[in-house]
Amino acid sequence: MSADHQEKRARFDQLQESLATRQSTTHFTHAGVSVIAFMLISGAAGKLFYDSLRTPFLAWGASLLALGLLVYGYVSYRKGRVVLRDELQRYETLLALRHELHLDNPAALLPR
Numbered sequence: 001m002s003a004d005h006q007e008k009r010a011r012f013d014q015l016q017e018s019l020a021t022r023q024s025t026t027h028f029t030h031a032g033v034s035v036i037a038f039m040l041i042s043g044a045a046g047k048l049f050y051d052s053l054r055t056p057f058l059a060w061g062a063s064l065l066a067l068g069l070l071v072y073g074y075v076s077y078r079k080g081r082v083v084l085r086d087e088l089q090r091y092e093t094l095l096a097l098r099h100e101l102h103l104d105n106p107a108a109l110l111p112r
Helices: 003-018 023-051 057-100
Strands: none
Touching: 003 057, 023 057
16 A cells, blocks of 8 residues: 555544534534523513513513523524534545545455
8 A cells, every 4th residue: 555545544534533423413403402492481581571560570581591592592503504514525525535545446445
């Protein structure tokens, strides 16, 4: 094996290991859960505002919490998009290396 082939194989193994766990799904999950929690808490805050005769301090706190969750969801979604773009670029590089190393050709893997 040539040194270039070994370098490509090492790079391929490194990319494969780094893509084994996807961080974008974690960010998208955080965004989804926080938006659902935002909807629940903002609905409860709206009900507290609607039912109260005086200024409901709990409703204001719930509104602030809901707003914080919405902002967190947006930030998590944006982070997920950035990480996904990076993951897709690394995946394209992985596919190119796979093609260069002839890993898709079963005849190349047979012993000579």
